[in-house]
Amino acid sequence: xxxxxxxLIAKPGLDGHDRGAKVIARALRxxxxxxxxxxxxxxxxxIVETAIQEDVDVIGLSILSGAHIPLFRRVxxxxxxxxxxxxxxxxxxxxxxxxxxxxESFGVKKIFTPGTPTKDVIEYLEEYFGDERN
Amino acid sequence: MNExxxxxxxxxxxxxxALSRLITLIExxxxxxxxxxxxxxxxxxxxxxxxxxxxxxxxxxxxxxVLIDAFRKEGKSVGxxxxxxxxxxxxxxxxxxxxxxxxxxxxxKVFIRSMGSRNxxxxxxxxxxxxxxxxxxYGFDIVIVETVGVGQEDIEIFNLSDTGILxxxxxxxxxxxxxxxxxxxxxxxxxxxxxxxxxxxxLYREFRRELGSVQNSYGFTPIVLKVSALHxxxxxxxxxxxxxxxxxxxxxxxxxxxxxxxxxxLFYLLLEHRIKEKLKSEGDLVEKVESGSIDPFTGVESxxxxxxx
Numbered sequence: 177x178x179x180x181x182x183x184l185i186a187k188p189g190l191d192g193h194d195r196g197a198k199v200i201a202r203a204l205r206x207x208x209x210x211x212x213x214x215x216x217x218x219x220x221x222x223i224v225e226t227a228i229q230e231d232v233d234v235i236g237l238s239i240l241s242g243a244h245i246p247l248f249r250r251v252x253x254x255x256x257x258x259x260x261x262x263x264x265x266x267x268x269x270x271x272x273x274x275x276x277x278x279x280e281s282f283g284v285k286k287i288f289t290p291g292t293p294t295k296d297v298i299e300y301l302e303e304y305f306g307d308e309r310n
Numbered sequence: 311m312n313e314x315x316x317x318x319x320x321x322x323x324x325x326x327x328a329l330s331r332l333i334t335l336i337e338x339x340x341x342x343x344x345x346x347x348x349x350x351x352x353x354x355x356x357x358x359x360x361x362x363x364x365x366x367x368x369x370x371x372x373x374x375x376v377l378i379d380a381f382r383k384e385g386k387s388v389g390x391x392x393x394x395x396x397x398x399x400x401x402x403x404x405x406x407x408x409x410x411x412x413x414x415x416x417x418x419k420v421f422i423r424s425m426g427s428r429n430x431x432x433x434x435x436x437x438x439x440x441x442x443x444x445x446x447x448y449g450f451d452i453v454i455v456e457t458v459g460v461g462q463e464d465i466e467i468f469n470l471s472d473t474g475i476l477x478x479x480x481x482x483x484x485x486x487x488x489x490x491x492x493x494x495x496x497x498x499x500x501x502x503x504x505x506x507x508x509x510x511x512x513l514y515r516e517f518r519r520e521l522g523s524v525q526n527s528y529g530f531t532p533i534v535l536k537v538s539a540l541h542x543x544x545x546x547x548x549x550x551x552x553x554x555x556x557x558x559x560x561x562x563x564x565x566x567x568x569x570x571x572x573x574x575x576l577f578y579l580l581l582e583h584r585i586k587e588k589l590k591s592e593g594d595l596v597e598k599v600e601s602g603s604i605d606p607f608t609g610v611e612s613x614x615x616x617x618x619x
Binding site for chain 2: 179201202204205206207208209211212213214215218221222225229230258259260
């Protein structure tokens with residue numbers, strides 16, 4: 177039986193632009209995933225606690241405010257504290273190419289820069305979890 | 311100790327992640343844990359279960375958010391299951407109810423879980439009753455279940471809960487005939503949310519007139535109230551109404567009756583599940599019925615042979 181992926185799409189910090197997050201959320205739903213969307217202004221603590229309660233496979237963070245480095249760092253720290261490092265973390269938003277290696281060093285698996293077709297995100301996730309789903 | 315045993319052990323030690331993982335297992339691989347499930351539930355159903363239903367946009371999640379506030383002030387722990395519709399076409403779901411409840415995300419004594427309906431009936435997932443039992447076994451004082459209910463079939467939530475709340479808005483006036491035939495009479499409490507809007511008083515009077523002498527199948531006349539989740543008005547009265555209903559049920563031994571009925575429902579649910587699993591794992595009867603090489607009637611008799619072997 178094919179397991180449905182559970183994905184948390186979250187917007188940490190002060191950033192108030194949620195169109196991108198909602199576009200991804202809808203696309204993932206249309207691809208058969210269960211998407212939990214928690215709205216704006218979430219703290220890293222709220223995001224990680226939500227991820228645990230909802231037993232998600234994936235966390236996608238959308239950050240357009242420029243505060244991606246401290247926010248991603250904090251989320252990855254908390255996931256480690258809670259023994260939840262098995263959750264895949266990806267990101268999107270306004271994130272300069274130069275910062276991507278820094279985020280990857282925290283354990284973030286992939287950053288999808290603006291303009292990435294939603295189908296790329298879907299394919300990435302399906303491929304990553306491919307074997308485990310059956 | 312294998313994986314599953316470790317999970318159950320952690321659950322007994324109140325580990326939140328174990329609770330969360332078990333809910334996922336219930337949804338995806340129930341057969342892996344069903345034989346062990348009885349180990350962590352004693353038959354006593356200890357939590358008070360409140361069902362909240364109503365049309366999309368009625369304000370169910372916002373109302374639940376203020377209910378959580380109120381119960382937390384009383385020192386009670388709250389578990390919430392929020393069910394949203396699964397797309398028949400894609401199998402996916404957008405689970406956005408918890409947006410309205412995120413203020414409680416870090417409260418130790420609150421646990422919120424979103425579930426897709428996965429095409430269960432009455433706007434609920436087939437696994438909702440099992441998830442409720444799990445929250446009860448974990449030890450939450452109150453369990454709140456939220457679901458979308460728009461049709462006449464959606465009374466399932468009222469069977470699953472001790473007190474059922476139907477949330478409507480002042481604009482629902484036109485839909486009163488639609489709602490009436492279905493879940494209006496089965497609701498224990500009808501909350502007119504967004505009561506600051508025009509039409510609230512009129513709807514209130516109309517409901518009181520229609521339902522004044524009506525009794526639902528347990529002999530309780532639904533309590534009608536006006537609330538505003540946004541302005542946090544009418545909430546005390548809503549809590550009082552819940553306790554009034556609870557007392558009514560205790561005094562008339564309906565509590566026990568409902569819980570026995572729920573046990574029976576759960577028994578049938580689990581039985582169906584077990585039988586399906588067994589038939590799928592032994593032979594190709596299911597495929598034969600699906601392809602039409604065996605008709606359903608003959609199929610059932612063959613199934614009985616397999617099961618009774």
